Amino acid sequence: MLNFFPNPYPDEDFGSIVYRFFKLSGTPYMIDIMYKLLQVKTIRNRFILPKNLLILLNNIPGKHSYSLDSIVKEHSYLPLMKPFYTDKEYHNILKDIGMTKGRIVVGSDQLRHMISNQVRYCPLCLLEDYQKFGESYVHRIHQYKFVQVCPNHHTYLISSCPECQQPFVYYNRRLLGIPYCSNKHYLPSFAQHTVYTGALEKLIHQVADDTSFFIQNEKKIYIELIRQRYLDYALKKGYISPNGLMKKNKSLKQDFLGFFSVENLEVLGITINQIHRKFAQIYLNLQGNHYNILIHILLMIYFSGSVSNFLNQKMTDTEPFIxxxxxxxxxxxxxxxxxxxxxxxxxxxxxxxxxxxxxxxxxxxxxxxxxxxxxxxxxxxxxxxxxxKGWLWEMKEEEVYKLYKEKIQLAQKLNKRNRIQDKKIEIPERNSFAWISLLFQVYSNVKSYKETARILRTTEITVKNILIRHQIKITQLNKSESVKNIV
Ligand SMILES: [Zn+2]
Ligand SMILES: [Zn+2]
Ligand SMILES: [Zn+2]
Incomplete structure (x- = not known):
């Protein structure tokens, strides 16, 4: 059990909470703290996507507001990714964050390239937090690489002191608890406001706002909604024709590059080869590697000006055209x-x-x-x-077949026709599960493909095919078993 653990501040980065604990604990090395809290041996990666959080949660003493859910939602980088994962993927990541055996596979790489290497601050947040809480801390929203201005203050973020160039990092006690750098330079005096004149500055600001919107609304945004909206907009703008295919004479790639300009995209951290020939298909369908969230944000801005417009604007019903x-x-x-x-x-x-x-x-x-x-x-x-018919059907059909297996095999060997059953049987719909089950039953009784076909009102060849399919499966099984026996 720990002696204490600091309470979190609004939108505080998880690493910043751990860092404040580190400073108060008096331990000389951050890495020791990481091991004590989370049983991990790295620092930066585990701040981007924590693991073994349940160990920490079980060791925080007294009453506290922490839970796995609250840390992930309010202090991790995951909420920006969440709308782009399927429920299953997200659930697996959550499980990993709680308790991990081995390496985290899903999510970690996708997040890593979105988060700034140096810690970034808004000079005015530094001051405001210090006045409000008695100390400054790291804001999560400022660490996404493509967020270059503070959505609250509209000022450019800094990752080192503009005066002495001292960088802000988690190592060597380089994070700020006060609005001064370690050489006593007053950082709020370097606050540089955006002026929104050029297209680039407007775009930088829009991206920062939209990132913030995503994080605050992660609950209401989900992958199927985004997929639907993309389909609506792509149809409306004519990238997809009513037959559901990409139109040849219209290129989203070209229009996208023309709208934002290659230079402006580079400022945001997008290289031209990321907007490749297949990018429209992959991103609009959310299939394959579509996890560059900035590209999604930009697509939404391209289609309707902002993420919130994109998600909320009522479209004229395009359903009849799909x-x-x-x-x-x-x-x-x-x-x-x-x-x-x-x-x-x-x-x-x-x-x-x-x-x-x-x-x-x-x-x-x-x-x-x-x-x-x-x-x-x-x-x-x-x-x-x-x-x-899928694995479920196959499995159930195999189960029924097994009930008649011996009789059927014997009948196939002898192929001797039996007398037809006198009872009138009701025949279920062809190819339904009941129909196939009946086929096994009838054949094992009448012992003839032809007779079975007549009773079930189908062709001899169909009956044969269905039975032989199971026969093959069983021979394969027997073969592999006999091989095992030899070995
Ligand atoms: Zn700020
Ligand atoms: Zn300085
Ligand atoms: Zn199904």
């Missing part, structure tokens, strides 16, 4: 716990001749199917093609 609509779509697997629930969020569309194909896959069960619509009218066409 093939298969904008989802989510129902899972069609009767065995899935999400059956007929709108659980599918991604639709992959492609076009061939006059038809647009949409492929839908349920994450819950793996069931994958394709629908078609007319390219001109976007009217859905009849028929659903099941590409893959």
């Amino acid at each position: 093939p298969f609509g904008r989802g989510p779509w129902e899972c069609l697997n009767e065995l899935c716990s999400k059956y007929k629930q709108k659980s599918i969020v991604v639709c992959q569309r492609y076009c061939f001749r006059d038809v647009i194909y949409g492929t839908f896959q349920c994450e819950n069960c793996g069931y994958t199917f394709t629908k078609k619509c007319n390219r001109e009218t976007l009217q859905n066409m009849d028929g659903i093609y099941v590409k893959d």
Whole structure:
């Protein structure tokens, strides 16, 4: 148990809280403090994405306001990333932050390149915090590399004393508790206000404001909302045609570079090769490596002036112009716990001749199917093609097959026709799970492909295929087992 742990200040960076503890503890080395609090052996990386926080939380004495949730939400860098992760990804990261075995894999690299190497301060926040709380501290919002001005004071941030160039870092007791550098230079006197004349200055300010907006609204912003908005805007601005494909004659890449200018993007830390040929597809679909959050912020500014406009502006309904609509779509697997629930969020569309194909896959069960619509009218066409019944279905079908396995194998060997059952059986819908189950049952009774096909009103070849598929699986299993036995 610790003797004490300092209370946090508003928007204080987690590292700054640990640093204040370090100074008060009298321990000579920061690294020892890190080990004592979190059982980690690095400093900077663990400030950017902490780990083993539960160890710390269990050791803070007395009543306090800390929780895993509050540290992550109010003092870590993660809230800016959160809207761009799926629930599952985010949950894994949270688990890591609480307690880690080994190396943190997800999230750490994506955050690292967004956070400034030197600690940055707003000269006026230094003064204001000192007057209000009796000491100055590190603000989280100022540490994102692309935030170059304080969203509260509209002043440029500093990462070293403008007079003596002494840098601000976590090592060697170089963080500031007072608004003076260690050579006693009064830092608020260096506050340089933005004047918003040029396009660049306006942009720098907008990016700082929008970053702040993201952090404050992380709860209300989620990946599906962003995906939907991108689709709406891309349609409205004509980057996507109503058939759901990228338009060839309009290039988001070119327009984006023209809107911001390559020089201004460089000031914000974006290099031209980050705006590559596929950037529109990756960022608008939020698929693949789309984790440069500044690019998202800029896209939103490009589309509607600011992040809050982008997310809040009511669009005229574009739904009728999107093939298969904008989802989510129902899972069609009767065995899935999400059956007929709108659980599918991604639709992959492609076009061939006059038809647009949409492929839908349920994450819950793996069931994958394709629908078609007319390219001109976007009217859905009849028929659903099941590409893959998914792992859940396969597993259950295998279970049923096993019940009849021996009888079926025997029947296949003899292939001797039995007398038809007299009982009238009701035949379920073809290819439904009940239908396939019945097929196993009927075949093991009548012992003939032909007879089974007749009773189930399908073709001999279908019956054969279904049975042989399971046969192959079993032979494969037996083979690998016998190999094991030899070894
Ligand atoms: Zn400030
Ligand atoms: Zn100085
Ligand atoms: Zn499903």
